[in-house]
Amino acid sequence: MPVASGGIHAGQMHQLLHYLGEDVVLQFGGGTIGHPMGIAAGAAANRVALEAMVLARNEGRDIWNEGPDILVKAARHCAPLRAALDVWGEITFNYESTDTPDFVPTATAAA
Amino acid sequence: MNASLNPQQGVSEAETLDLDAAFRDSHVGDVLEGLDRELVGLAPVKSRIRDIAALLLIDRLRRDLGLSAGAPSLHMSFTGNPGTGKTTVALRMAQILHRLGYVRKGQLTAVTRDDLVGQYIGHTAPKTREVLKRAMGGVLFIDEAYYLYRPENERDYGQEAIEILLQVMENQREDLVVILAGYPDRMSTFFRSNPGMSSRIAHHIEFPDYTPDELAAIARLMLERMQYRLSPAADVAFREYIERRKGRPHFANARSVRNALDRARLRQASRLLSRDDRGAVSRNDLMTLEAADIRASRVFSDVENTT
Amino acid sequence: MKLTQGTFSFLPDLDDQQIRSQVEYCLQNGWAVSIEYTDDPHPRNSYWEMFGTPMFDIRDAAGILTELRACRQTFPEHYIKLNAFDSTHGRESLRLSFIVGRPAREPGFRLERQEGAGRAVRYTTHSYSTDRPEGERY
Numbered sequence: 344m345p346v347a348s349g350g351i352h353a354g355q356m357h358q359l360l361h362y363l364g365e366d367v368v369l370q371f372g373g374g375t376i377g378h379p380m381g382i383a384a385g386a387a388a389n390r391v392a393l394e395a396m397v398l399a400r401n402e403g404r405d406i407w408n409e410g411p412d413i414l415v416k417a418a419r420h421c422a423p424l425r426a427a428l429d430v431w432g433e434i435t436f437n438y439e440s441t442d443t444p445d446f447v448p449t450a451t452a453a454a
Numbered sequence: 455m456n457a458s459l460n461p462q463q464g465v466s467e468a469e470t471l472d473l474d475a476a477f478r479d480s481h482v483g484d485v486l487e488g489l490d491r492e493l494v495g496l497a498p499v500k501s502r503i504r505d506i507a508a509l510l511l512i513d514r515l516r517r518d519l520g521l522s523a524g525a526p527s528l529h530m531s532f533t534g535n536p537g538t539g540k541t542t543v544a545l546r547m548a549q550i551l552h553r554l555g556y557v558r559k560g561q562l563t564a565v566t567r568d569d570l571v572g573q574y575i576g577h578t579a580p581k582t583r584e585v586l587k588r589a590m591g592g593v594l595f596i597d598e599a600y601y602l603y604r605p606e607n608e609r610d611y612g613q614e615a616i617e618i619l620l621q622v623m624e625n626q627r628e629d630l631v632v633i634l635a636g637y638p639d640r641m642s643t644f645f646r647s648n649p650g651m652s653s654r655i656a657h658h659i660e661f662p663d664y665t666p667d668e669l670a671a672i673a674r675l676m677l678e679r680m681q682y683r684l685s686p687a688a689d690v691a692f693r694e695y696i697e698r699r700k701g702r703p704h705f706a707n708a709r710s711v712r713n714a715l716d717r718a719r720l721r722q723a724s725r726l727l728s729r730d731d732r733g734a735v736s737r738n739d740l741m742t743l744e745a746a747d748i749r750a751s752r753v754f755s756d757v758e759n760t761t
Numbered sequence: 762m763k764l765t766q767g768t769f770s771f772l773p774d775l776d777d778q779q780i781r782s783q784v785e786y787c788l789q790n791g792w793a794v795s796i797e798y799t800d801d802p803h804p805r806n807s808y809w810e811m812f813g814t815p816m817f818d819i820r821d822a823a824g825i826l827t828e829l830r831a832c833r834q835t836f837p838e839h840y841i842k843l844n845a846f847d848s849t850h851g852r853e854s855l856r857l858s859f860i861v862g863r864p865a866r867e868p869g870f871r872l873e874r875q876e877g878a879g880r881a882v883r884y885t886t887h888s889y890s891t892d893r894p895e896g897e898r899y
Contacts, residue, residue, distance in 0.1 A: 390771045398769060398779070401786040401857075420773050559820040587828060591821020629823035 344368060352431040353392035353424060357410020360396050369393070379430055384423035391421040476515055482507045485553050489546070494675065495668040499543055502659055503550060510554045525628040527656040528556060531599075531645075532635040534661025537707030540635040541597065543661075547633060548593035557631055559591035567601040570615040578611040582618045590629045599634035600644035616648060623654045664707050666696045673711050677743075682719065687745035698753045714751070721747040762869030764802050767842055768859040777826065780843070780861055784822040787845035792856055793817045794825050795846065796832050798839045800898045802867070803888050812836075815846065829861065838864040838899035864899035 345363050348370035359369060371389050378385030395417035400406050406413065418425040477483060486507060489500055509526065516522065528551065532540040545562055552560025565585055572578035586594070596602070604610040623632050634641070634655070645652035664672065670693055677683060684692060692714075699710060706713075722743050726735060765771060775783070787794050794816050797809035812832040819825055825843075832841055841862030844855050868889035875883045890898040 387771065394769050394772050398772065398775075398783070402779070402782040403786070417772070421771075558823075561820050583827070583831075587816070587824035588818055588820070590819075590823040590827070626823065626827075629821070 346370060348372065350374075350434075350436075352434060353388050353427045354411075354414060354432040354434065355436075356389075356392040356396045356414060357406045360393075360400060361407050361410075365397065374427075374431070378423065379426050380423050384426070388421065388423035388427040391417055391424045392427075471515055473511070473515075476511060480511055480514070481553055482511060485550055489550070492675075493539065493543070493546075494671045495664050496539055496543065496661065499539075499659055499661065502657055503547075506556075506657075507550075507554055510556060514555070527627055527654065528631045529623055529627075529655045530631075530633045530657040530659055531641060531655045532633060532659055532661060533638040533641045535637065535663055535707060537709035537711075538661035538663060539708060540661055541595075544593070544595040544633050544635060547631075548595075551593065551631060557592050558629075561589075561592035562595055563589035563592060564595045564597065566597050567599075567612065567615075570596070570619075571602065571610075571612050575611070578614040579618060582615045586618070586622055586630065590626070593631045593633060595633045595635065598636050600636050600640040603644055603647060605647065616651065620650050620654060666693065666700065669696050669707070669711050672708050673715060676712060676715055680715070680719075681741065682715075682743055683741055685742050685744050688718075688743050688748050691745040691748040695748055695751060695753055702753065714748075715743075717751070718743050718747040721750050762867055764840065764860065764863065764867055766802070766804060766860065768857060770860055774863070775859070775861065780829070781822045781826060783857070783859070784825050784843070787857060788819065788822060788825075790845075790847070790856070792845040792847045794819065795844050796825075796828055796841060797844060798832060798836050798841045798862075800839045800864075800895060801888065801891055802840055803870075803891070804886065809840075809842065812841075833862055836862075840864065866899065 344366055346368040347359060347363055348368075350373065351359060351369065351371060352374040353371070359367075363369075369389075371385070375385035375389060376382050378388060392414055395413055396406055396410065399409070399413045404413070414424070414428060418428055486500075486504060489503060493500070506528070513523065513526070530547070532544065534540055541564075544564070548557065548560050548562035551557045563585065569585055570578070570582045572581050602612040602616050604612050619632065622630060634651075636644070638660070645655075673684075673692060673696075695714060696711070699705060699714070725744070725747065726732075726739060729735070763770070769775060784794060795814070796812040798812055799806060799809040812835075813828055816825060816828065829841070829843070839862070840860060842858055842860045845857040847854065847856040870886040870888050873885045873887045875885070877883060
């Protein structure tokens, strides 16, 4: 069973469900504890986001493209989710790989 | 600013739509052609189906324009003599209505009175409701529907089943299409005693007896499917057979034709086995029914027929 | 205090159209849908009563919604949930289970503490509604 953990947050729920399906363990560590309204609110936000996404997917909607809209709509009924999207909504996993060299080769005595 | 163009509708009053294109895009043409090809005769049935298909197309176009008239009532009653194709068409009706988009799932649930009516008090309602639950999304075909109504037996629970059916036929038109079938005189008695049922049936379709030409065509189709053929003399003999059999009692149209062909196969088998040159039977021999196989029928030998 | 058992319980109550979409999804996947009800909302109460039988041979959501309407009429003040059972080999378990009906007032739970040897405390939840006998709870 796939497990996702490490910086995932409620704002990415559509991507998580799309990539990993529903037979998955989603571990929201920072995404729960770091919630501005507290840990319980963090848990509630994640659950509401997941349920709203599964609801939409079952109805046949295209969650990859409509995901952000679905989350915003669900957040109207859930203050913790609104807060979560406000704080983390912009965060994605599109960044430079940590394998990329972060130095410029310079001439040394050996070369 | 064009005042006649409603942004909701997208097509103004003056614009025209291409019905030909819409017809081609839907699969209505295929459905109608398939019907013509595979069922012989049945002119009133085919014409009614054509009308329903046309209505569907127009309905769809109207819906695209924002005009809606609600789901039309599609409940039907098929009346006709035995063997005129009532059950066959009912089976196809579910397919047809599904392809035309009138029913959502298109399964056919075929029941008779015993599937709907219970044996003791309180038994009927759950039984009928179970059947209706299974049938929703498709077509419910009730064969010999008049048996539901037995006024002479006061312990009969058919009336309860009828009442439940009436309610569903009226209130859940978009969930279920009901087709009743039976012999004409008994069905008309049934409808006379149950005006509520009669008024909910939008399409009363008659299945006329087949003409001899149509029966011959049906025989040809059956033979093709069974991979037999008639020799030219047998063809003539079979036409004669049909003419004679029609007048005799208990004639069941297509069913009688099928029985006759089965009996001819029996005689062909016996004939082949009693041939002198049994050691050299060709594929053609196995496939061909000869005139003798037809003429051996009692229909030709009985000069007078007694009821 | 809204009971949060089952899927979609954190969302606002589903309306009939949404329930229908979910049921269609279950039927498309070939799962058998059944309806259960109870008036004992304890989270460890996994044995709700089934309304009718599991509907293995239903093709369309309309049939199931008819059954649901009948259940709501019979038990207007009970919790009602829909279950979808997947019978494929290796799974044979529920795939979806969500509450579709609730009583008007849900009093909620209290925490019960039981002190044992050496002041070790054991906790359970207790539903206020079960203070009253069956049939009079809601």
